Amino acid sequence: MTTTRKKSSQTQLVFVPSPGMGHLISTVEFAKLLINHDHRLSLTILVMKTPQDTLTSSYTHSLSSSQRLHVITLPQPPPNPDPNNSSSSITTLVDSYKPYVRDYVTTNIVNSNDSPRLGAFVVDMFCTTMVDVAREVHVPAFVFFTSGVAFLGLVLHLHTLRERDNVDVTELKDTDTEFVIPSFANSVPAKALPSTVLYKEWVPFFLSYVEGLKKTDGILVNSFDELEPHAVQSFSDNNNYYNNIPLYPVGPILKIEDKEGDDVRDMIMTWLNDQxxxxxxxxCFGSMGSFEVDQVREIARALEASEARFIWSLRKPPPKGLNIRAPPSIYTAQELVEVLPEGFLDRTAEIGKVIGWAPQAQVLAHEAIAGFVSHCGWNSTLESIYFGVPIATWPLYAEQQTNAFELVKDLNLAVDIAMDYRLxxxxESSSVLSAQKIEKGIRDLLENDEVRKKVKEMSVKSRETLNQGGSSYSHLGRFIDYIVD
Known part of the structure; x- marks a missing residue:
């Protein structure tokens, strides 16, 4: 019997993204970048889904597998018996997928005569438990970190403070305490720290997640040297503190081309063409962003008072009381009338557009856009910088408060509506931002020429860094050479 020999000229990487569209899209775009960068690579992306996920399937079906890029949706494990235990849900879900990842890799790659040799695992920042599977099949494991370098330094630093010095950050969340973090140029107030370090129920998740980061063979970050020079330098200056983890800033990794047209997109772009x-x-506040009625009306009053032209992606919050937040939905026309101040849509019909879903990258790329009121998710931040659009910060959850602080205080690439607003x-939020505060942020966004100039300059750098000779191009080559050689 004859057997097919392995294609020794190619090296295969297995990617394991976190469940959720934000992480999956970044992973797919990074995979495309890698195979376009070096013909010696082939990639398999193993997709996990939460039981509530309704978006991933349509997205993965839209992707066309090629000879060097395969997207595989794994079978769903039995449901978590306690789906409302949010602090452990992501850990439990990822752990439950380990046997499926192990089986796929062993059967279809390691023991397959037709598959290129396995070179490494690249796991999402919240999937570091999958490093165990990489160790079982004797390959290196890298993390793809879908936030910035400063935030990476922050979580490593806070983990060390907790483990080495027994500092309990949860006891300081409502104080004016500030932390000196090597990856930040300015002291970081407790109110700007990520939710996962401020709430006691999330501490076990935080500790295991960062412990996993420290065990990897390197961290690929969706950022670039020119955007976060202080943070990148801090890894050279404090590498013992960061466990001597090799750092590869390889961004910005974005999904910026989406040529599919539909009626909603065409309507939005036609309206923008006339401005x-x-x-x-x-x-726009991300795939999970929504507000209760009181806050919606304050935003509407602010927009009307500012007299600015606007396009507003406004969506209906999920039902109350869920610990695991379902995504928002689209308002009906009648619901929109009821949730907004009386007559708002009629009074602003000439200068504004209230929409549901938004083609964010296409809107930010349009020359009519002057500024972006954003939740400061890292993908949105990178898109805004890439297209040279200044941000007014309004974080909601996760690490967005930390991103907002970095953008305003460290990088001077954004103005402040709020930095410590938190769901x-x-x-749910304990506060409602006033129309006056929101209006001030909108006016600052339109009038701050210094921030606008800095964002335009950074836009140019973000477009050059992945070209041959750029810093991210070099880091990418360094990573590939390590894997292949």
Whole structure:
């Protein structure tokens, strides 16, 4: 019997992204970048889903597998018996997928005569438990970190403070305590720290997740040297403190081309085409962002008082009381009338557009856009910088408060509506931002020429860094050479 020999000229990477569209899209775009960068690589992406996930399947079906890029949706494990235990849900879910990842890799790659040799695992920042599977099959494991370098330094530092010095950050969350973090140029107030270190129920998750980061063979970060020079330098200056983890800033990794047209997209782009250059404020709060009625009305009053042209992605919050937040939905036309101040849509019909879903990258790329009121998710931040659009910060959850602080205080690439606004894990906020505060942020966004100039300069750098000779291009080559050789 004859057997097919392995294609020794190629090296295969297995990617394991976290469940959720934000992480999956970044992973797919990074995979495309790698195979375009070096013909010696082939990639398999193993997709996990949460039981509530309704978006991933349609996205993965839209992807066309090629000879060097395979997207595999894994079977779903039995459901978590306690789906509302948010602190352990992501850990439990990822752990439950380990046998499926192990079986796929062993059967289809390690023991397959037709598969290129396995070179490494690249796991998402929240999937570090999958490093165990990489060790079992004797390959290196890297983390793909879908936030910035400063935030990476922050979580490593806080983990060390907790483990070495027994500092309990949860006891300081409502104080004015500030932390000196090597990856930040300014002291970071407790109110700007990520939710996972401020809430006691999330401490076990935080500790195991960062412990996993420290065990990897290197961390690939969706950022670039020119954007976060202080943070990148801090890894050279404090490498013992960061466990001597090799750092590879390889961003910005973005999904910026989406040519599929539909009626909603066409309507939005047609409306923008009719607006003057650099005149429109875009409000959009990510795939999970929504507000209760009181806050929606304050935003509407702020927009009307500012007299700015606007396009506002406004969506309906999920039902109350869920610890695991379901995604928001689209308002009906009648619900929109009821949730907004009386007559708002009629009074602003000439200068504004209230929409549900938004083609974010296409909107930010449009010359009519002057500024972006954003939740400061890292993908949105990178898109805004890439297209040269300044941000007004309005973080909601996760690490967005930390991103907002970095953008305003360390990088001077954004203005401040709020930096410490926070939704809890039920999607509720203890405060309502006033129309006056929001209006001030919108005016600052339109009038701060220094921030606008810095963002335009950084936009140019973000477009050059992945070209041959750029810093991210070099880091990418260094990573590939390590894997292949």
């Amino acid at each position: 003057p250059s650099s005149s429109v404020i875009f409000l 809890d894990f039920k999607g």
